[in-house]
Amino acid sequence: MGLEARSYSFMIQPQLVDFQFQVTMAALSDILLTTAGYNADDNGFGIRTLQELNCTWVLSRLTIEMTRFPMQYEKIHVETWIEEVGRSNTTRNFCIRDEKNEIIGNACSIWAMLDMKTRRAKDLQTLEGIHEFASNNVGLIEKPIKLGSVEGEEYDGFKVKYSDIDINGHVNSIRYIQWISDCFTLDCYRKCNVKRFEINYVNEILFDEFVEIVRLEQEPKDFRFEIRNENKTACRARMLF
Numbered sequence: 001m002g003l004e005a006r007s008y009s010f011m012i013q014p015q016l017v018d019f020q021f022q023v024t025m026a027a028l029s030d031i032l033l034t035t036a037g038y039n040a041d042d043n044g045f046g047i048r049t050l051q052e053l054n055c056t057w058v059l060s061r062l063t064i065e066m067t068r069f070p071m072q073y074e075k076i077h078v079e080t081w082i083e084e085v086g087r088s089n090t091t092r093n094f095c096i097r098d099e100k101n102e103i104i105g106n107a108c109s110i111w112a113m114l115d116m117k118t119r120r121a122k123d124l125q126t127l128e129g130i131h132e133f134a135s136n137n138v139g140l141i142e143k144p145i146k147l148g149s150v151e152g153e154e155y156d157g158f159k160v161k162y163s164d165i166d167i168n169g170h171v172n173s174i175r176y177i178q179w180i181s182d183c184f185t186l187d188c189y190r191k192c193n194v195k196r197f198e199i200n201y202v203n204e205i206l207f208d209e210f211v212e213i214v215r216l217e218q219e220p221k222d223f224r225f226e227i228r229n230e231n232k233t234a235c236r237a238r239m240l241f
Contacts, residue, residue, distance in 0.1 A: 004135035005081040005095075006042065008035045012074045019186060022069040025197055026178040029062065032094050032107055033173070035078045039092075043082075043133050050113065055122055058114045059173045060089055061144035063198045066096075066105040075099050085134045087123050088112060093139035106140040114168070119204070147200045147236040150226035152216025155183050160209050170204035176235050180225050183215050184239075192221060192241035199237040205229050 016027035023031075040046040040057065050056050070076050079095040089112045096105035112121045124130060156179070166172035176199065205211055205227075211234060214226045221241040227234045 004133065004137065005079045006039055007077050007079045007097075008038050009075060009077050010034075012070050012072055012076065014072055017072045018189065020189065021072040023071070024178075025064070025181050025194060026174050028066075028069065028105075029064065029177050030174050031076075031078065032062075032064070032080075032109070033059065035080050035094065036092055036109065036111075039080050043130075045127060045130055045133075054116050056114050056116060056168055057111050058168065059109060059201055060112050061110040061198075061200050062107065062173075063109075063141060063144040063196070064105065064107040065141045065196045066194065068104050069193065070096075070098065070104065076104075077101075081135050081137055082133045083135060083137060083139060085124055085131045087125055088121055090124060090130070090134075091139075091143065093137075095140060103140075108139045108141055108143050110144055116168070144198055144200070147198065147224070147238060149233070150214050150216050150224045150236060152214045152224070152226075155213045155215040157210065157212040160205055160207055160211060162207070165207050168204075170206055171234070173201060176201070176227060176237070179213060179227065180237050180239060183213065183223075183225070188241075194239060194241055196240040197238070199235055201235050202233045203229075205234045 010031050012023050016023050018024050077097045081093055083091040083093055089110050092109045094107040098104050113124055115122045160171055164171045164175045209229045211227055211229050216224045218224050223239045225237040
């Protein structure tokens with residue numbers, strides 16, 4: 001991976017696990033985003049720096065593959081590095097290791113810089129020096145791909161509430177993962193483990209808007225999701241067991 005990768009350690013606390021004492025997909029995703037934030041700060045391009053420019057980082061796509069999920073009180077080490085920086089987005093990879101230094105999972109994320117005034121993506125060329133951190137070291141899993149539209153059954157629907165909103169004024173990216181994870185029964189999680197999770201964030205959803213979750217089992221144990229607000233697609237996702 002080269003010298004560009006940095007490792008950050010986390011303890012899986014009780015509030016991060018499910019009824020089987022293993023970390024939830026949402027909590028694991030939050031750990032990855034926290035790792036990204038730490039590393040962006042270390043590189044000088046963290047969210048506090050961007051906020052001075054009236055900008056922020058937004059997650060565009062995320063893919064996670066796990067051979068196993070860490071358990072309560074287990075210590076994990078998350079390595080992260082920037083693979084490439086383009087004009088509109090940057091690719092960041094992750095490698096998740098246990099205390100024995102064995103790889104238990106990998107992830108890949110794509111980020112954009114959002115102008116808080118225009119609510120549009122901003123050219124990354126304006127961040128002087130960020131390209132110096134592009135290592136060109138590829139990740140250990142396939143990059144996130146564009147997911148197609150989903151024509152399935154409406155599984156759930158509700159209004160966006162206060163606790164769904166983050167500092168960017170829209171639904172927190174982790175909240176979508178929680179909503180999708182809630183589309184399965186406890187018995188399903190007892191029998192199967194998630195092997196791969198993918199999500200594309202398409203449009204932001206705001207406070208008090210109504211969302212519906214559409215679910216389709218495209219192949220056995222291969223589920224596709226689309227979260228919508230009226231005629232607007234907020235995100236599309238895939239959960240493979």
